Amino acid sequence: MNASPPISAHLDRSADGGNVVVNIGPSHPATHGTIQIVAELDGETVKRADVHCGFLHRGFEKEAEHHTYHKVIPYVDRLNYCSAMNNGFAYAEAVEKLLGIELTRRCIVIRTLLCEYNRIADHVTCVAASIMEMGAMTAFLYLMTVRDYIFEHLNHLTGARLTYSYVRIGGLARDLPEGWLTRLEEILVFTERYLERIHGLLDHNRIFIDRTRDVAVMTPEHALNWGFTGPTLRSTGIALDLRKDSPYLAYPELDFEVPVGIKGDNYDRYYVRMCEIDESIAMVRECVGLLSDGPVSVDDPRVTLPEKEAVYTEIEALIHHFKLVSQGIVVPPGEIYVSHETPNGELGFYLVSDGTSRPYKLHVRAPSFVHMGGMHTLLEGYEVADVVPTFGSMNMVGGECDR
Amino acid sequence: MAVMDYMTTKKDELVGWIRKFSLFPYPFVTACCGMEFMAVSSTLYDTDRFGAALPRFTPRQADLLMVVGTISHKEAPILKKVYDQMCEPKWVMAFGACATSGGFYRNYGVLQGIDRVIPVDIYVPGCPPRPETVIDAIMMLQDRIAGDHHPILPAEQRGREPSHADKVFPIFPTADGVPPSQT
Amino acid sequence: MTGRAPLSFDAIEREFASLVERSSQSFGMPVLELRVENLLPLVTGLRDRFDFALFLDVTAVDYLERSPRFDLVYHFYSRRHNQRVRLKMPVPAERPVVPTLTGHYGSARYMEREVHDMYGIEFAGNGDLRPILLYDGFIGHPLRKDYPIEREQPVVPYRAG
Secondary structure, three states: OOOOOOOOOOOOOOOOOOOEEEEEOOOOOOOOOOOEEEEEEEOOEEEEEEEEOOOOOOOHHHHHHOOOOOOOHHHHHOOOHHHHHHHHHHHHHHHHHHHOOOOOHHHHHHHHHHHHHHHHHHHHHHHHHHHHHOOOHHHHHHHHHHHHHHHHHHHHHHOOOOOOOOEEOOEEOOOOOOOHHHHHHHHHHHHHHHHHHHHHHHOOOHHHHHHHOOOOOOOHHHHHHOOOOOHHHHOOOOOOOHHHHOOOOOHHHOOOOOOOOOOOOHHHHHHHHHHHHHHHHHHHHHHHHHOOOOOOOOOOOOOOOOOHHHHHHOHHHHHHHHHHHHOOOOOOOEEEEEEEEEOOEEEEEEEEEOOOOOEEEEEEEOHHHHHHHHHHHHHOOOEHHHHHHHHHHHOOOHHHHHO | OHHHHHHHHHHHHHHHHHHHOOOOEEEEEOOOHHHHHHHHHOOOOOOHHHOOOOOOOOHHHOOEEEEEOOOEOOOHHHHHHHHHHOOOOOEEEEEOHHHHHOOOOOOOOEOOOHHHOOOOOEEEOOOOOOHHHHHHHHHHHHHHHHHOOOOOOHHHHOOOOOOHHHHHOOOOOOOOOOOHHHO | OOOOOOOOHHHHHHHOOOOEEEEEEEOOEEEEEEOHHHHHHHHHHHHHHHOOOEEEEEEEEEOOOOOOOEEEEEEEEEOOOOEEEEEEEEEOOOOOEEEOOOOOOOOHHHHHHHHHHHHOOEEEOOOOOOOOOOOOOOOOOOOOOOOOOOOOOOOOOOOOO
């Protein structure tokens, strides 16, 4: 019955005999169910912490080597499942660059819009989960309502609430339906209203400040050394954002700021995320203004399925459709590293193609994984009760961390 | 006697009604389905209407183990340990395609369905399942609980097979290892 | 777009000509191919000379029919020059040992553990090569091309029926 723990703890016996070794997780609400923190405590202070991940290892890279490029898309969605669009677009860009495909204007703007829309959903989820773990149930329920409206709205567009599989190589699955943009504006107004309430509940809240200010402070050099990117790095003061530094999609045309923090503590990470939600709302509105008519998928016979009427009437279109669906698209040999600014940080796809219809190697540079590597430095020296807010502010997403 | 049978049935109905409307879930959340679990517990699709909103984050106090998300082989011993720590009566919900059958992950890392290691009472399909599907599953489970036989009286306990929990965690083991309810 | 000093491909080539076997470009990213013994001096040089202070990633590619079998691929980012660079290093299967970068970057710890787990490549000097994505008792290295994808190694014995 007592199956032995799947990994040796490294802290089975504490070096200093007086310390207690406490196991937090992996089945723990605050560690999002997939991280085990073995902490050596001296009273309430964490002396050493050993962070174990890998409890959600689902073999993404091995699966990618056995599936065609389009069949990999649902797997890619389930990496950072809070913002599935961002993952899909980064992956699609890697394949499209190897193929040498230029996207249509409408596709670029819609992809940017959805990236920012999903960023709002991801940051809302992160803030909601972390403050619920600190006890603020009201704020959690407000943010869940916001997020549910976003999910239903994306359900109208893609057919799924969470893992959309909306991206296609060379474009998108379908165009925006009727009335989608009107509802989008309604949801943005609703989000702004509810975010004001969250600011009112948390920003100057004595308890929240006490739990998050000056906890898990990170200097910029420390953050770079341990590989932090995204809002966690920006909370230390470094304005590193791929949307500004190496812009992709429609970001060169958008006017937005990159919020940075001052101290790199938990409060700054929370506040940077809240500011990024505001920036994303403005960016979504800008993208709606940039939308122009046109096709969403590029008209390239290597990747785009032919029109249904042609498939049912012409033999060439039928064969073409058959080959694209059964064999998959064929990508010329080469390798590429594409990284996007996802809500967690720099998500990179390193794709090696051998000229067949399946990736030879598809590696994901996951920001959450690298953050978990550096997280023990943020836990050591602080109290055991600080583990929960610190972990929550990292926004560790298991699908991305363990792949 | 017929009267005793009638009283037992009425007792079972009452206990079933109590148990079905006071489920304490242990959300064993791992992956994407966790997002839908959060959504189904929140205001728009409320599990609190069914009395099943209050999660107990310790298996000792929970009776519904909701396995939400993919279970890898690395996580399987932890799942088994949590299941064994729960007391009777307990039910298991396999939430999502990955918990039901491994989902679309068929590789070295993923357990192909949690029913390979623990018994499951209700399977919820979907990747992730819509909150309405989860509510439907909870209601089906409630119907099952309502119609179940609930042997809570000592008279019913006497002479029955020791349960899995009795064998694994005998609270007051007697000299020959038989629980007191059997003597 | 950000006014940072761009880094020319020639500048890297000139600076590290003695350490690099071959250099090329891949979609705007300089790719430096080198031998295992030149890894540490090259990484130190990139970090100190061109501010490649962010270690992005290390992974391996398994070319089953080729000798040397593995290609170890590193990615770094320089804030000063807003530039990414890729390093590629062939590693033979008979002796898959490479020096560790944990002395240069703290983030190398976890990433090297993952490569060791998935491919079996040893990182000399990284004292902590426990399994990270897999578990104690897992035999084999799954991302190698000769590991069948469906070979499961369950930890908990399956129930009967």
